Amino acid sequence: MVTIKDVAKYANVSIATVSRALNKDDNKVKPETREKVLHAVKELGFYPNAIARSLHHKKTKMIGLIIQDISNPYYPRIVRGVEDAAQKHGYTVVLANVYRSRQRTQNYLKIFREKRLDGVIICGGGIVKNAEQDNFFKENIMSTVVIGKPLVDDLHSVQVNNFLAAKDACEYLINCGHKKIVTITGPKESTTANDRLEGYKAALMKYGIEPKEEWIIQGDFQYESGYNAIDYFPGIGKDKITAVFSQNDVMAIGVIKALRERGFEIPKDISVIGFDDTLFTASHGLSSVAVPVYDLGKTAMTILADLLAGNDVPLITTLPTKLIIRETC
């Protein structure tokens, strides 16, 4: 591997000069000298060692991105948003799927710290309150931006108002004449799921409908839990249940599949509304609450870059959602 020394020798200058010639902003080097250096660089195929540079600058120009599971269609666009913005600001992203495991999260946080990443973006329920992680963030070892609700105070975040969005969606159903509405929830630890659940309840209450225990069906944001939810429905039909508010799309697609297999027509027999509006909801004709996932990612990265540049950034940034009505309700 060719080093700065080789270039210096080849160009007949000191390594200090090579360094200066390469860091453009520094115009304290004679044009001819720079030419010589640039020529040597090309000739030898020199690629400056970013590791050595990092050691000096104490910056790696890399950030970590912690997500729960890239194969959940909610995440890819977030990743894209983060990466596009990262690229724009000169950062490179290290990806970490933690599958909601505290262990894996901790492990990656440790690796990120050792590798001296400049910052980290944490997506969703990763940050379970817990001594060691708490320390990690409290000590402010790494600039951090959370996508979603941070469980640790003082962390910057970009969010969506899940409570209101869920409430709106459910109110829409109620205004369509539905009075008995089931909801399929996300995992218990998820604050996102929790907010959506509260929004559901609030909508019902607003219209004087008492949300029954049996209407709240525990899901986990996975397809199967939507598909199986039907087994827990307290019956389907005018006097039973006429609509389902699925707290994400994947589960909504699951219920729809199960519903159709049992001969129910949608929305004739029962309405379904999802959440997230991820890829393919359109092809399923699924009504859903659109979450601007790409922008969540992009904004999070932009905020992180700002933070790293020493700029002031508001603690919470909220992005708007949008109810999209298609064919399932």
Add this chain to the structure above:
Amino acid sequence: MVTIKDVAKYANVSIATVSRALNKDDNKVKPETREKVLHAVKELGFYPNAIARSLHHKKTKMIGLIIQDISNPYYPRIVRGVEDAAQKHGYTVVLANVYRSRQRTQNYLKIFREKRLDGVIICGGGIVKNAEQDNFFKENIMSTVVIGKPLVDDLHSVQVNNFLAAKDACEYLINCGHKKIVTITGPKESTTANDRLEGYKAALMKYGIEPKEEWIIQGDFQYESGYNAIDYFPGIGKDKITAVFSQNDVMAIGVIKALRERGFEIPKDISVIGFDDTLFTASHGLSSVAVPVYDLGKTAMTILADLLAGNDVPLITTLPTKLIIRETC
């Protein structure tokens, strides 16, 4: 940031000793001394600087993963496979979406080189033959594994036999009685798409059917191109077209949507078969050729780790596909 020096001072030993105590494999350090060091480490919250370590070892324990577009459902599981295997082998992955852009690919390759990543996995059509990239691989600057068909010789790869898989799928259609089959292709530069196209042709020819020009509809692996493909169909019905072989699922879901909107029933009026068997094909009841994407990723990373460990690895590893018949044909 606390350094090895601080730990040494705190523990009253030299930094060499701290280093030795921390690199467990080195048992040339007295147990009591190690205790002292470990205590200091905990007390001070010391996290060894991997950057400094890398500078010495000339290894970063990071690999780059170049994919075309994470929001295409084909990729997330590959990424997962790569990351899981990477984690197992002690590597961390840097993600790069290049959107089939040669420019972006080149740019990332440069960054990877400067950051001294240990290796790189390239997914799909990224490697367009081209002087500079050619050099990159020829000079063997970074260990490389390609998922798909490498356009540069001598590169390790893990693949699937797209030709055979496509041929099998089309033969299946023919054996079901179809004689007039349309195919929707991927982008022209994609070798994957090309192999699938050849497989399609071969199947038809084998049964004495001459594949007509008009049966081959140019797509680009995106939903829209599937949805719009119908406009180029030479008519639908017994004497026109009775089946479509879509070269990926996303486009298949697009055609199905378009077909249904125009009142056609599937598979009664027309059969559809996709390729890849990515997420949600099941919920659409789409028949498809299952590509073991997770395993492609996992295997690629395993091979890369082997390469980096100096082991011998066969140049090409081929993984099996599987035709999965569901409701659309």
Add this chain to the structure above:
DNA sequence: CTGAAAGCGCTTACAG
């Protein structure tokens, strides 16, 4: 078993 020293490949204050 432990320490002093050299080295990894850069950058930058300090002289000149």
Add this chain to the structure above:
DNA sequence: CTGAAAGCGCTTACAG
């Protein structure tokens, strides 16, 4: 405008 030198935070051969 340019060079010699110190320093970033580690690891490891070399002595002892």
